[in-house]
Amino acid sequence: MTHKTLFDLPTPSLVLDRSKLARNLRRMSDTCARNGVSLRPHLKTAKSIDVARMVLNDETPGIAVSTLCEAEYFAKEGVSDIQYAVCITPDKLERVAAIQSIGARLVLITDNAEVARAIADAQGRIDARFLVQIEIDCGENRTGVLPGSDQLVEIARILDAAPNIDFDGVMTHAGHSYGCRSLAEIETLAEAERLAVVTAAQTVRALGIACNTVSLGSTPTALHARNLDGVTEARAGVYMFGDMFQAQIGSCMVDDLAVSVLTEVSSHRADLNHLTVDAGALALSKDRSTEAVPNDIGFGLVSDLRGRSIAPQMIVKRVYQEHGLVPVPDGQWLADYPIGHRLRVFPNHVCMTAAMYDRYHVVDSASGNDTEIVAVWPRVNGW
Amino acid sequence: MTHKTLFDLPTPSLVLDRSKLARNLRRMSDTCARNGVSLRPHLKTAKSIDVARMVLNDETPGIAVSTLCEAEYFAKEGVSDIQYAVCITPDKLERVAAIQSIGARLVLITDNAEVARAIADAQGRIDARFLVQIEIDCGENRTGVLPGSDQLVEIARILDAAPNIDFDGVMTHAGHSYGCRSLAEIETLAEAERLAVVTAAQTVRALGIACNTVSLGSTPTALHARNLDGVTEARAGVYMFGDMFQAQIGSCMVDDLAVSVLTEVSSHRADLNHLTVDAGALALSKDRSTEAVPNDIGFGLVSDLRGRSIAPQMIVKRVYQEHGLVPVPDGQWLADYPIGHRLRVFPNHVCMTAAMYDRYHVVDSASGNDTEIVAVWPRVNGW
DSSP states (O other): OOOOBTTTSOSSEEEEEHHHHHHHHHHHHHHHHHTTOEEEEBTTTTOOHHHHHHHOSSSOOOEEESSHHHHHHHHHTTOOEEEEEEEOOGGGHHHHHHHHHHTOEEEEEEOOHHHHHHHHHTTTTSOOOEEEEEEEOSSOOSSOBOTTOHHHHHHHHHHHHOTTEEEEEEEEOOGGGGGOOSHHHHHHHHHHHHHHHHHHHHHHHTTTOOOOEEEEOOHHHHHHOSOOTTOOEEEEOGGGTOOHHHHHTTSOOGGGOOEEEEEEEEEEETTTTEEEESOOHHHHOSOOGGGGSSSOOBTOEEEOTTSOBOOTTOBBOEEOSSOEEEEOSSHHHHHHSOTTOEEEEEOSOHHHHHTTOSEEEEEOTTSSOTTBOOEEEEOOOOO | OOOOBTTTSOSSEEEEEHHHHHHHHHHHHHHHHHTTOEEEEBTTTTOOHHHHHHHOSSSOOOEEESSHHHHHHHHHTTOOEEEEOSOOOGGGHHHHHHHHHHTOEEEEEEOOHHHHHHHHHTTTTSOOOEEEEEEEOSSOOSSOBOTTOHHHHHHHHHHHHOTTEEEEEEEEOOGGGGGOOSHHHHHHHHHHHHHHHHHHHHHHHTTTOOOOEEEEOOHHHHHHOSOOTTOOEEEEOGGGTOOHHHHHTTSOOGGGOOEEEEEEEEEEETTTTEEEESOOHHHHOSOOGGGGSSSOOBTOEEEOTTSOBOOTTOBBOEEOSSOEEEEOSSHHHHHHSOTTOEEEEEOSOHHHHHTTOSEEEEEOGGGSOTTBOOEEEEOOOOO
């Protein structure tokens, strides 16, 4: 059965507004062009070839991914330049080789000399050349080596010397930009991110080793960096869709949010002044990132079917596996939102929410008919 | 490619220990038999026909589910007695009728007179008979009507009078048992749950309306109720697998946990005394339920490949989309857990974690070879 509008789609479902997506993509492309760097969109949020096709072009030929499952999917769909932006482990190299054999250039990252040696040692055993970048820690304190460290030098020398490896450069990710609470903080952190990766590139070049790629990025820093001198590319992912957390840390406006969950009112409790919707912990995810920002919206901001917020206090306050609980001021609200009434919920963290679905139901709010489903786009989940 | 052991399976993957599952199933079956009630296993956690087949038999012919997608899946697999244990909305009735046409008896629940009227009004429009129970609130304050309330009477009369409806009884769910912190509290709450649903049945019968089913349940109350007089069936789901939260509220022991996530060490930070594993927010879920119990294990307890806990402090403390961060006391631990070393993580809330995967890799710790994969069982996700 083909569902034609948000009125006949089963609930819960994942809704993607194509015109808002296009606007978000253009904003980041323009920002990167202004900063003189290539954009390498990170598809870890969208996980969709249809979204990738909207952003890929001659100036933006490559993507980043977060799983080998994504890499396989995009390679099969014809994407030829893919960075697997999570530290590689040696037992995954055979799968990497298989993805390259589909026709994709698959760039790996590492922050470890033992892993670099293990890739070099695959020579003879795995019939493939590996493209490898070194991950730099610019202050996130998660993975990566420090910009001027002995480890960086050691790994670069191992990669450069190995006959089966093409050393491709350095990369970093300022994931700690999610902790910023002002544009000034983001700008400062973006400069720290730039300095870290440019310094790392200089460290490598001082060894006489070419360092083609100097890559950085997170949605907040890619959007708000004032200067990207020495950087070759910026990566970002969540900017495509935006979410309630990103809206509160300055990456976008609530009106920019391209992804929401279609739901309907499933129960009323007049005695307790709440209603439930049929989007709960699985449909929204249990991400609580807005707990750390000024406006805690629980598990999601409730909007009408056209995506307009109803009231600031109209939020999914609690979730159970298949129930979302929405407190209301009084019984009049229950009359206004009867059982079966359809709503949309904007989530805290769209990467987590979208991962619960295998497809997007695409609408186009700029078309004049913002409840018509104009396309269904599959997603790739899992590992 | 068929993976034969936990050593060659891609990471992250979902691992199910069949012998622990069997032990958990037997414990609940024995408890229900001792209490003189039928068991209606809730498949919202397992979402697997292979798991359903382990628990269904002549004494346990029916299941509960939390989505119509599950109902469709189990009906197609031949399960003939299914309760959809989330309040029905009128626009889902056509889908209910389609599931019944596969051959399943599909019991619906409602807590609302308008919905009861809408089901009655489907007469003539939808060619189906509907089996409906009334949901009772036993203190969870989520959905349901109160046991002696006017609403209960009104709904029962509507359902009883409708020619296209078979009124099937009353049901309740003591989900607030998850807030209990002692067995005494659970026993008290189990008695409140029993009293609520038995009182509701008496209210209905006093109207001259038959009330065949008197159903209750949650894993803690179904396991620890001291008396289920007047109850016909108990429902529970998470008991099949258990998780770190259930272990801490007295539903099981850590050694009973049947589901874990296979992962491997992906990075070392000697300068920060941590390692990362390749199971992050998507592989484990962002559920933080152990935040509310004495022993907060972050996003999961790390164990060795055979499922034995390594140290109480060896937990996934932070998650990023594909990284789990595990603090370690000192560098010796990094030497002991090199990159590529395989581990298993026991999650906070297995319903949320399992939902991130489309299959279980089944092992059997009682077989003497606890890393061999003896089966692959699919799961049904989505709505």
